[in-house]
Amino acid sequence: MAAPSPDIIAAWRAGQSVPGVGFAHEDLVTILAGEHTGNVGALVSLVQVEPDVVYNVEIDTNFIVPAKQSEIELAD
Numbered sequence: 257m258a259a260p261s262p263d264i265i266a267a268w269r270a271g272q273s274v275p276g277v278g279f280a281h282e283d284l285v286t287i288l289a290g291e292h293t294g295n296v297g298a299l300v301s302l303v304q305v306e307p308d309v310v311y312n313v314e315i316d317t318n319f320i321v322p323a324k325q326s327e328i329e330l331a332d
Contacts, residue, residue, distance in 0.1 A: 258306035268302050277302065277309050278325055285313060289327040296331045297321075 297315035
């Protein structure tokens, strides 16, 4: 697991493009796989960038779950 550097996290939170990272901070997404399938939430942090991008998704007030980039999509 490769945790992102503080510079990458700061750039992502500021809305800057980060190579390999497909979603922006606070994007509203739907979880497509796993225990929380179907839940909608906001991306609150970037947890990992390699080998897979992983975000923390806040699906309810202060209820945060990890989700791989390949297992989420922008919510309608």
